[in-house]
Amino acid sequence: MPALRYRSRSYKRTFKRTPGGKTVLQYKKKKPSKHICAECKKPLHGVPRGRPYEIRKLAKSKKRPNRAYGGYLCTECARKVFKQEARS
Numbered sequence: 360m361p362a363l364r365y366r367s368r369s370y371k372r373t374f375k376r377t378p379g380g381k382t383v384l385q386y387k388k389k390k391p392s393k394h395i396c397a398e399c400k401k402p403l404h405g406v407p408r409g410r411p412y413e414i415r416k417l418a419k420s421k422k423r424p425n426r427a428y429g430g431y432l433c434t435e436c437a438r439k440v441f442k443q444e445a446r447s
Contacts, residue, residue, distance in 0.1 A: 361386070396433040406430050 423430030
């Protein structure tokens with residue numbers, strides 16, 4: 360019987376083969392959902408999916424796009440905002 364914390368479906372279960380030839384069940388936390396644009400709700404490109412402890416290890420340039428509204432708006436929505444700002 361697995362430990363109580365592993366019995367929920369918040370853990371992904373994978374079968375791994377050990378060097379000794381046994382197959383064991385390993386538990387891993389699932390990946391979070393993709394980040395989405397605040398305006399049009401489309402998934403964002405260039406923003407990694409990972410648990411906070413994995414994201415913390417990345418360089419700043421790998422965490423989000425290096426532009427205005429990067430990691431918050433998609434390119435199309437950001438472009439609309441830039442046009443509105445230029446026109447006003």
